[in-house]
Amino acid sequence: MSALSFLKGAIFADEYASKKGLLQSLDPRVKTVTFLFFIIQILLTKNLFILLCLYALCLLLTLFSRINVGFFLKRTWIFIPLFSLLIAIPALFNIVTPGEPLITFTIAGLKLSITRQGLFGAALFMMRVTTSVSFAVLLSLTTRHFELLKVLRVFGIPQVFVMTLGICYRYIYLFVEIVENTYLAIKSRVGTTVHYTRGQHIVAWNIASLWNRSYQLNEAVYQAMLSRGYRGEPVLGDDFKIMAKDGLWLSFVITLSAALAYVQYYLLV
Amino acid sequence: MDKLIFELQDVYFSYLGRYPALCGVDIHIRRGERIILVGANGSGKSTLLQMLDGLIFPDRGILKAFGGELTEGRFNDDGFSKTFRKNVGLVFQNSDIQLFCPTVKEDILFGPLQLGVAKKEIQRRFDELVHVLDIAALLDRSPHQLSIGEKRKVAIASTLVIDPEVLILDEPTAGLDPLTTRHIIDLLLAANAAGKTIITATHDLHIVEELSDVVYVFSQGKRIIRHGSPQEILSDSNLLQANNLIHMHSHRHRGKTHIHPHLHIYHHEEE
Numbered sequence: 315m316s317a318l319s320f321l322k323g324a325i326f327a328d329e330y331a332s333k334k335g336l337l338q339s340l341d342p343r344v345k346t347v348t349f350l351f352f353i354i355q356i357l358l359t360k361n362l363f364i365l366l367c368l369y370a371l372c373l374l375l376t377l378f379s380r381i382n383v384g385f386f387l388k389r390t391w392i393f394i395p396l397f398s399l400l401i402a403i404p405a406l407f408n409i410v411t412p413g414e415p416l417i418t419f420t421i422a423g424l425k426l427s428i429t430r431q432g433l434f435g436a437a438l439f440m441m442r443v444t445t446s447v448s449f450a451v452l453l454s455l456t457t458r459h460f461e462l463l464k465v466l467r468v469f470g471i472p473q474v475f476v477m478t479l480g481i482c483y484r485y486i487y488l489f490v491e492i493v494e495n496t497y498l499a500i501k502s503r504v505g506t507t508v509h510y511t512r513g514q515h516i517v518a519w520n521i522a523s524l525w526n527r528s529y530q531l532n533e534a535v536y537q538a539m540l541s542r543g544y545r546g547e548p549v550l551g552d553d554f555k556i557m558a559k560d561g562l563w564l565s566f567v568i569t570l571s572a573a574l575a576y577v578q579y580y581l582l583v
Numbered sequence: 584m585d586k587l588i589f590e591l592q593d594v595y596f597s598y599l600g601r602y603p604a605l606c607g608v609d610i611h612i613r614r615g616e617r618i619i620l621v622g623a624n625g626s627g628k629s630t631l632l633q634m635l636d637g638l639i640f641p642d643r644g645i646l647k648a649f650g651g652e653l654t655e656g657r658f659n660d661d662g663f664s665k666t667f668r669k670n671v672g673l674v675f676q677n678s679d680i681q682l683f684c685p686t687v688k689e690d691i692l693f694g695p696l697q698l699g700v701a702k703k704e705i706q707r708r709f710d711e712l713v714h715v716l717d718i719a720a721l722l723d724r725s726p727h728q729l730s731i732g733e734k735r736k737v738a739i740a741s742t743l744v745i746d747p748e749v750l751i752l753d754e755p756t757a758g759l760d761p762l763t764t765r766h767i768i769d770l771l772l773a774a775n776a777a778g779k780t781i782i783t784a785t786h787d788l789h790i791v792e793e794l795s796d797v798v799y800v801f802s803q804g805k806r807i808i809r810h811g812s813p814q815e816i817l818s819d820s821n822l823l824q825a826n827n828l829i830h831m832h833s834h835r836h837r838g839k840t841h842i843h844p845h846l847h848i849y850h851h852e853e854e
């Protein structure tokens with residue numbers, strides 16, 4: 315049950331997206347494009363210093379967007395060990411990355427050493443993952459999810475598809491609620507000590523009824539759409555507006571990127 | 584005023600061919616009329632309203648709307664479909680079904696956008712409804728995260744914004760607080776005064792008198808057993824009792840047991 319609430323909180327919470335901060339006030343299209351641009355830069359650079367700069371920028375943006383930095387760090391660092399440690403740790407060693415040994419030790423008769431190139435490579439990799447995950451999380455925290463969906467349209471994805479995704483999203487929420495409420499209802503009727511096999515029955519019945527309900531819901535919603543004039547091709551209002559602020563943000567991003575590129579190619583190499 | 588807009592003759596309908604929902608319904612609705620449908624749970628009210636909205640069609644019998652027979656095939660014609668949807672709007676009993684957009688605002692705008700209403704006109708109606716229903720604070724929220732009454736208000740707004748000639752409402756006031764109920768009745772009465780036809784299904788006998796010229800009573804047999812003026816129907820307590828609309832109320836008072844019909848209609852006025 316608590317796993318469900320966590321899921322609900324993680325996927326559906328938009329309390330941060332509705333705060334009035336710097337990133338929340340930008341046009342979602344501009345924001346998504348610039349964030350993608352940041353992520354591409356992160357993936358292309360081989361320079362630790364630049365990665366650090368970008369990470370600092372990310373944290374700064376978090377601050378300006380009125381997001382609790384502690385919360386943000388927790389949110390991003392949940393994902394990072396998953397990706398990075400598994401890939402980065404083997405890369406430390408001479409088996410994977412040959413080079414100058416820094417520390418050498420023997421495990422079970424196998425001589426292992428951490429190489430300088432390995433260490434640098436692992437640090438670079440960690441930093442890359444950390445920074446790009448941070449940007450991705452920051453984007454998803456400061457943008458309402460349906461807005462992200464609408465951004466897909468900018469990239470030429472058909473409206474029907476976007477709308478269907480939106481409805482799916484909404485019904486996943488409804489299902490989570492149904493499951494949650496069913497558990498509560500069972501709890502209120504039979505108490506918490508449901509016998510194991512009976513519990514299984516209830517769960518099996520529940521899944522069957524969920525299918526059933528989803529089918530009926532589907533049909534009913536379709537009727538509701540027909541009733542309001544839907545003819546197979548949704549007409550959606552477009553209420554994104556690009557404002558002066560977005561222009562300012564865009565020029566900031568371009569200037570910054572140019573500066574970082576300059577640093578990378580002319581000063582450090 | 585005398586023009587018939589809906590005409591049903593001996594209409595039968597069953598869900599999946601197995602669950603009968605309408606068994607021989609006759610009804611005539613004229614332009615500008617206020618119609619109320621009452622009846623026990625499961626007596627077929629919602630089914631009839633969906634049929635009037637051109638969402639389901641009779642298994643047997645005749646369904647005519649605006650002078651022509653209404654069949655599924657006619658909705659394949661874009662022009663007809665658009666005109667019909669502009670003319671007839673339905674507020675569903677279950678607001679969760681009616682609201683499917685990511686935000687309240689988009690949900691309200693969905694109908695007129697599909698129907699190609701001019702942007703300026705949409706904005707005007709939108710602003711007015713948001714004001715009257717007092718839902719400005721909800722506009723950017725997701726409909727599925729609202730309270731039941733708030734959802735109902737949004738659902739009503741999303742149908743009223745289409746500004747249809749015929750307004751069909753399935754239990755519009757269920758779960759609403761008294762003041763909001765009042766606002767909605769006033770909204771509907773204003774629409775009626777402007778010539779709109781209003782068809783409402785309800786269990787709430789308080790609103791019957793105001794929102795009806797004719798009351799139709801559905802029986803457990805899923806057909807209409809009586810129709811008449813609201814005064815006529817509301818004063819027939821045997822009829823109301825037989826159809827679960829009122830119940831006998833017994834209580835002890837100074838050592839004696841009193842039994843009298845409990846008419847929910849007078850309930851609040853006495854308090």
Ligand SMILES: Nc1ncnc2c1ncn2[C@@H]1O[C@H](COP(=O)(O)OP(=O)(O)OP(=O)(O)O)[C@@H](O)[C@H]1O
Nearest residue numbers: 598602603604622623624625626627628629630631
């Ligand atoms: N989706 C469905 N599938 C099968 N049977 C249905 C379905 N919807 C309604 N019915 C059946 O059709 C009959 C009429 O239902 P309907 O919803 O029209 O009643 P109602 O008068 O609106 O009731 P209520 O006051 O509870 O809203 C009922 O017997 C019901 O069991």
Ligand SMILES: [Mg+2]
Nearest residue numbers: 628629676753
């Ligand atoms: Mg009903």
